[in-house]
Amino acid sequence: MQQIKSSHAFIKMFTLITLCFTVFGFTPKFGLDSYEISLNNxxxxxxxxxQPLSSRILQLAGAKQSDQLRINYTHCTTKTGGTSRSIELRGNKGNVLKKWAFADGTHSNETMTIAIKELLLLRKGNAHHDLSLHYASHELPKGETLAFLKY
Structure with a gap:
């Protein structure tokens, strides 16, 4: 009788372990969205x-008009850039000062490029505003604050 109870317990334990491996072995790997911003290269x-918004400060003090801002945003679910991508420059109260639209991101084309010349022109017209960059895409319709601009 004791032998039968022990083998039933072993079978139940083995079944539970097998079930756990099966369920957790095929779940998708999720992570965090991330992005990189480069000035030229x-x-x-x-x-x-x-990461907190307070760490998202983009210093543009030494930037020249001929420079390029390059942004690579990677979505955690696709590991590539999104679709229907855009970047907005916003003022103090969240008002959109300029919106740039970009082609869908692929493994070979994930970079979104903005001319520093455009940012400097927009800054002149909004000298008393805190400016920030915001990203949105089909995968992230509410958007994400990328950085607060400091000149």
Whole structure:
């Protein structure tokens, strides 16, 4: 009788372990969205979206009009850039000053480029505003604050 109870317990334990491996072995791997911002080809900001907004400061004090801001946003679920991508420059109260639209991101084309010349022109017209960059896509319709601009 004791032998039968022991083998039933062993079978139940083995079944539970097998079930756990089966269920957890095929779940998708999720992570965090992340992005990198480069001035020309020099990395100036690398952020995972769980980092506080206070650490998302983009210094543009030494930027020249001929420079390019390059942004690579990677979604956790696709590991590529999104679809229907856009970046907005916003003022103090969240008002959109300029919106740039970009082609869908692929493994070979994830970079979104903004001319520093455009940012400097928009800053002149909004000298008393705190400016910030915001990203949105089909995968992230509510958007994400990328960085607060400091000149």
């Amino acid at each position: 020099k990395l100036v900001l690398k952020v995972a979206v769980n």
